[in-house]
Amino acid sequence: MISVLIVDDEEIERTSMSLILSKAFPKLEIKLAKNGKSAIEIANSFQPDLILMDIKMPGMNGLEAIKQIKQSQERTKFIMVTAYDTFAYAKEAIKLGATDYILKPSKVTEITATIGQVIEQIEAEQKEADARQLELINYERSKRVLETDMVTQLLFDHVHDVHVDMLMEMLNVSKTRESFVFVVLLPEGLESKYPALLRKIKQIDNVWVGALSGRHFPVIVFRNEQSFRAQAIAIVRQALPPADQQLEPGWSIGIGQVHQLMDEIKRSYQQGLIAGLDQTRANQYRFYEDLSLGQNSCDQLLEKYRTKDFFDHVRLGRWEEIQQRLTLLIQCFQKEDYPIQVVQQRMLEMVWLIGRILDEMDIKMTWASVTFQSQSYQQLSRELGLYLSQLKGNHARYIQSMERDSMHQIKHYIMQFSHEDISLDLLADKMGLSPIYISKMFKEKLGINYIEFLTECRIEKAKQLLADPEKSIKAITFDIGYHDPNYFSKVFKRQTGLSPKQYRVQIGLLG
Template sequence: MYRLLIADDEPIEREGLKLIINKNLPDIRVIGEAKNGREAIELVDELSPDILLLDIKMPGINGIEAAKEIRRKYKNLKIIILSAYDYFAYAKESFSLGVYDYLLKPVRRAKLIETLEKVISEIEKERIERQEKLKLREELSDIKNMFEEKFVTIILEDGLKGENNIKNRIDILDMTFDLYYVLAISIESKNNDMLSNIYDEVFRYFKHREKSIISKYNDNIYVLVEVDNINEIEVKRLSYERANKIYNRLIGKYDIDIRIGVKIGRGIDNLKRVIIEANKLIISVKNKNIISDFYDKNEEDLIEIKEEYQKILSIIKGIVNGDRESLIELYNLLEMLCISENYKIIKLYEIISILRFLIFKKRGKMYFNDLLSGSKNLELDLCYVKKIVIDELNKYFVEINNQTHEIIERAKEYIYKNYNKDIKLEDVAEKVSVSPYYFSKLFKKEMGKNFIDFLTELRIEEAKKKLDEGMSIKAVSRCIGYSDPNYFSRVFKKITGMSPNSYKKILKK
């Protein structure tokens, strides 16, 4: 149903218009009548019509003046001007106000019906467009919310590839990442409902105050807040203040242990490092609920913590990469924990947390889930937990060795089948589902040579066989994956010490 308001100072004119509309246009309902411009303005405010039939010549405020006032507030209202005067000036001024049409009195029934039907069609089209835009806006909002919730996951797990994707989709976030701070919020409880409630609380607090992204990853909540037009010292103060406020808000509502790491960053390319460093602050510093590396800390304590943390991190990185010596070092460190209950720099829970994070980052698999389900239990029997950790890591080393063998065998199989194509290290790495960097190191360690040397030697061995079969040098070149015979000849000579022609001559002897 479409709502229509008539504004005309002649009662007979109003009745005639109503009669035509009620008889011929059932989809239009006349919702009111005004006898002058002032009433028209007031009734538009009160009744919100879709269409306004507006006479130009009325006492007091005339139709043109009323249209100007109404148009300032109601951009989508369809105004049809009625006039007994065929004055060009009136028509020109009315159309400059965005009037839909200009009809001369007495209005012919057919013309009025035709005009109103066109108006209805246009209103319906605009409604559909508004609905589609609203639906699109809602869909974009949903996409944006999902994207933000997974934002830290994309940054940490997809690496540079993920960052490039984010750069391509940065418009949806409406952020520049010029200057920002990150809060990494670690929560003692691993209860999903509790985490969800706290996420909602953090979301409500920051979204109403700041240009921010609220994201979840590995049972932690991350807040990225973009700041504008303030210096870095002010950002430090503001970020620490916000961390304090959300901390007090959460502990006032939930009876759980909460720790918050605070870190400032610049540029999207540095975002991954900033997030990881915010995590490190939570792990490395004890006896503080809000930790930053720029505010409210004893400098000597911080130096001691950082040095010890670097040592621990070095050991753990060695373990993640399969170094047995690092496993022995960790064993000795855990022995120290069992002896000294007052060991303050780092405890078993933090070691397991770092191990879990880095192993997942490297291998895509979670370890120590049972141990981390309740951190309080770790304090009860450190020696027992130490034994579980070492047993789990020994299994991890066996798994790495098995995986390594499987990865290399699958890679070799792919290379043997495709050596005659334009394959690259990245192609093989993708086939065996590991990063190119990791595959390169692994391949060289296991095969004793790098990927390109292995591929080249394989191609040259196949070239020898084909030359022995009597194939031409040009044909052999194409057959083993080289489009340029001259380049093939240079590679062949580098590997064998002789040119393909010399090799063929030797074969004929």
């Protein structure tokens, strides 16, 4: 509905104009003001789209009222209402930005024609503004999808360099910007808190929040002018529930170290997982750099193994290698004559780490409640071996059931709905799989990641639409699922070697 304010010091003029407009344009919302000062007060609360302003009024005249109203309401349009002898004032009003003027007296048809033209202009501008706002909303939604997926791609080795630069550019982030990762572990059964936490954390600048995997999710934080620890603590306090609330047991946050390059950010994620392992520190956050790792050779060997190799061994199901490494660690601690209780705790932390990694793949296990009762190193080795055998069976059954027809279904879904905002989270929800597992499956089965496959589908669709000369490139951008014509053009050229315009010329020549 378009709102109109009629300003005139003569009541009969105000009332007559209101009756004319109500009859000609029944959907208008109309208010009246008797002078310039009253017009300013009403305009501040009413926020009219159009003001019909008399020029000659006692006290503040119409020109001064226009100047003051336009300071706070730039979008409001003005039509001046003036007598013949004040026409010079109308010309000055036009200079101030008034859209048109109406002479007093005028015929009803002349009044409605002038005002009707301005109303049409307002409606067109509102429609254009709504379209821009929708584009902005879709663009921001698309950016959030990209951010979540980029976290998965970067932290789990499923990204290809061919798209990293363009995605980083679209998200306005430099690949050489310092960053770190913290990992949030939710209490068992409270995974539903993730959307609320996501909204809270996203209110902070310079963070990307990853998808929920099992009970934990990662957050990439880009460094600001604060110290590393001050920035991390401020964000973590926003992520956790308020300290005065009664917290359910099981909350923990591990904070990895700062890394200079985005290519190194995966290491910070692994450090965050390790830092958050201690289940006795519930409702706490812990920095990886604060861990007491010990200086003996066994602790150093443990730290060396808790890196990329261990994560890869678990994800690929290399249980014999895992058991062999952990058995060697137990033997090392035995030679150093470590107390059996300390060694049990070290192995328990490794089990917790395995549990977190399997959570990423939606392989469910009660890792948080695992305990070891061994009274000797040999018993501990056997107890650990039995537990790993159980994990091996669970992992194998999961892989066998998940891979059956999953790849075909995912590809079919992406091809059918490539014009929509498709995220790893959405695919995971549709297919009943983990987003990280879907990303991993694309890389292993097709040699590309899901973003590249989605891009191929969109570019093929774009080629078909470009063959229609009536379709603008901007329209094609939105039709195939992008929200920025410039980004679409860059992707299209990267994929085909031609810009969309050049491609149209080429198919025209071939035709």
